[in-house]
Amino acid sequence: MNHNCRTTKQTFLRRDFLLLAFLIIVIAPTLAAQQASDTMPADTVVADSILVARTPAPPISVTVQDLPNDAGGSIKVNWGLSPDDVAGGKARKYRILRAETIDGQRQEFTEIGDVTSGATEFIDGNATSDVEFYYKVMAVNFLSEDNETIWEATSKSDEAGPVKSSAQWFDWxxxxxxxxxxxxxxxxxxxxxxxxxGKKLFIRKIAGLEAVDEAVGRATEMGKKIFYIPGTQDMDNVQTIAGVTILGRVAEMAAQYETWLEVPVSRSLVLVTAKEVVKEAYTKVGRPDAYQEDQVHYLTDDQFGYAAGIDGMVVREKPATIFYMGAFYAEALILAETGNSIGAIQIAGTAMPSQLPFFVASCDYTLIGEELFAASAYLSREPKLxxxxxxxxxxxxxxxxxxxxxxxxxxxxxxxxxxxxxxxx
Amino acid sequence: MEHFALWLAAFLTLGIVSFLYKDNPWYKLCEAIFVGLSAGYWFVVLFWDNIYGKFWVGVFPLEEFDEAGREITAEPDYWLFVGAALGILMLMRLVPNIGWISRWPLAFIVGSTAGLYLINYFSSNMMRQVQGTIVPLFGAGYDASAYAIVGNIVVAVGTFAGLVYFFFSKEHRGVFGGTAKVGVFFLMLTFGASFGYTVMSRMSLLIGRMDFLLGDWLGMIK
Known part of the structure; x- marks a missing residue:
């Protein structure tokens, strides 16, 4: 009997529990939503009539023109401020709309950017050249919270256009x-x-270049090699071009003195150019037979791989003279210090301001900046140079x-x- | 595998550093690996960046579609054939009888480089430099701190004297020579400051390697 009573009681308890759970799961969220709706700020529920009252007056006198002095692809949009663009006024930003013409058909206006109130100009930098475009400027009033727009009231200007962008020959x-x-x-x-x-032009003495003859002569007397390092940059660097030009003069002297000149390079184009220059120099002084293809050889494009390779060559072959002429970066000191450690006479020339101190500290002579570019004229004494x-x-x-x-x-x-x-x- | 790579990196790092003692077989091995690997690496990079990435994709653009599924494939750029033709001309070196043709692309590269950089350097190294140097030294309504005034004087005098040093068509004697000496003085001061700054940045490279050896490899730095 007791057992039956307990069972019935348990059944009622279970029903009560299920009812309570139903209330919590279904009704509570509805009530919560209702409550939330009651406490929502008034601004978030905006009637159309209120929005109309908040709408700013549109910008006036919109004009468009191809941006002058450019390579095409840009159009300048100007406008007069909305009368509501005043401190605390309703025009808070301007939105720029654009419609392009494809196959004679004007497309829909789409937003291409916006600017804050007070601005009267926008440059559309994505206007394909020779395509007709139309523009409108929209004055915007809005309220946002946490980067979310709660409401927005806008008014558009009249459209301006058509306008095409095009490239100009001159940037005045x-x-x-x-x-x-x-x-x-x-x-x-x-x-x-x-x-x-025939007018004789004077050039002052440049110590580093005066020493070139001496350096080549020293290698000849010692029966050792000359190393010429034209930097780590390609032929699209003016310092490399200057370095390769000086190489021609050094190669002439090396050919005359029958001293082995070795030119390890780090770029394929420099390899080809240096080979041509050295070959021509040997031919110029009447020693084409002395030129050998492997005098100018490639190591690697990698900056520090190149430095490691040259360091190895320097300590093993112990050249009497090393030239560093061209553009150098962090490898400058690694190279020059190794050359210094074997007692080679070193002449460097570069226009890299950050590397010049290292060459000044570790080389016998350094061509500073423009002296590198003056070197070819100095060495050759050609009237043109x-x-x-x-x-x-x-x-x-x-x-x-x-x-x-x-x-x-x-x-x-x-x-x-x-x-x-x-x-x- | 990760451990092997770590030990290999440490082995190669120490091999290169061993050059500080003297040239040795270990350094020679590391040097050969470094030079050979990097040459091969750059060959692959240049092939995929230039021949494939710029030329092939430029002439035969990859099909692309926007989010709406519309095709936005770029137009082929046939001007790239000019570059390809110059590249092929460069390979004429491999044929002895017509090897001279390879000078044409070289002349094009050197000439166009000189022409392009003339304007760039004239703008940056001349116009902007002069504009930055022409500054009021003091007075005449110029409101600046004593520090700024000294800075302006140093810029104006240093640039003037430095330029005089780089005059090649006049002997450096008398007042002109004295001004040139002042220019050299400014240059050396700049080099000294630059030397110290660069040495400090190299120290950070050394610290990076030591961090690898003592931290990543040996685990002595936690």
Whole structure:
């Protein structure tokens, strides 16, 4: 009997529990949602009439034009501020809409970007050249929380267009660069003609280049090799070009003295160019038979692999003379220090400011910056190169005058001469 | 496998470092591996970056589709055949009778490099440098700290004297020679500062290797 009573009681308890669970699972969320709805901020439920009241006036006078002085692909959109674009006003940003024309059919307007209130210009940098585009500018008022827009009220301007972007031949903003290059080239051409006409042009003594003869002669006397390292950069680097030009002169001397010149390189194009230069130098001095293909050889494109390879060659073959002429990076000190450790006479030349200190510290002579580029004229004494060097010097004279005059004018607040040297990218 | 790679890296690192003592067979082995492997590695990289990545994909663009499934495959760029032709001309070196043709692409590269960099260097190394040097030294409504004024004087005088040093068509004598000496003085000061800065950055490379040897390899640094 007791057992039956307990069973019935248990059955009722279970039913109560199930009912309670049902209430919790089904009804409670509904009530919670209802409660949440009651406590939601008034702003999040916005009637159409309220939105109309919050809508800013549209921007006025929208104009579009191809962006001048560019390579095409860009259109400039300008507009007048919305009357509601004032402090605390309803126009809080502008959205730019664009419609393009494909096969004569105008497409839908789509958003391409936005700017904050107060702006009156937008550059569309993704406008395909020679395609017609139409633009509208939309004034936007909005409320957002946690990067989520709660409501938004917008008004569009009239459309502007059609407009096409196109490339221009000249960027007139860079006219100062053009004039500067013309003046410099004018000096160079003038002095080349003077040199060709027989006028003797003076070049001051450059210690590092005076030592080239001595360095080659030393290797000859000692019966040892000359190593020539043209840097780790390719032929699209002017320092490498300068280095390979100097190689020609060194190769001539090596051929005359019958001294073995070895040129390990790190780039395929430098390999081909250096082979041509050395071969031509040997032919020029009447010793084509002395030239051997493996004098100029490839090691690796890898900067430190190249340095490791040269270091090994240097300590094993102990050249009497090592030239480093070209563009160098972190391998500069590794190379020059190894050369120094075997007692080789070392002449370096580079225009890499961060590597020059290492060459100055570990080499016997160092060509600093522009001395590297002057070396080919200095060594060859060819009228064309000498004239070019003199012309560049005249360019430097103009710069020196500009610096002195400009500093004085700006110091006394007369005129900002530095504006003439502004370069627009 | 991971342990093997770690030990191999440590073996090669110590082999290269052993050069500090003197040239030895261990260094020779590591050097040969380094040079050979890197040459092969760069061959593969250049092939896939240039011949495949730039030329092949440029001429025969890969089919691409946007999120809506519309085709957005790029247009073939047939100008790349000019570069390919120059590359083939370079290979003419392999044929002795017409090897001279390989000079044409070389001339093109050297000439176009010189032309392109003329404008770039003129803009960056000349125009911008001069613009940065023309600064008011003091006075005339120029409101700057004493520190900035000294800095401006150093920039103006240093650039002027440095440029005088790089004059090649005039003997460095008298006032001109004295100014050039001031220029060399500025250059050497700059080199000294640069030397110290670069040495410190090299120390970080050394620390990186020591960290590998003592930490990753030997586990002495936790």
């Amino acid at each position: 903003r860079r006219i100062n660069v053009f004039v500067g290059v013309i003046v410099l080239c004018g000096f160079i051409l003038y002095y080349i003609n003077q040199a060709k006409a 000498l004239g070019s060097l003199k012309g560049q010097d005249m360019g430097k004279a103009v710069i020196l005058i500009a610096i002195v005059v400009g500093v004085l004018l700006e110091t006394f607040g007369i005129w900002k001469l530095s504006n003439l040297f502004t370069v627009i990218d």
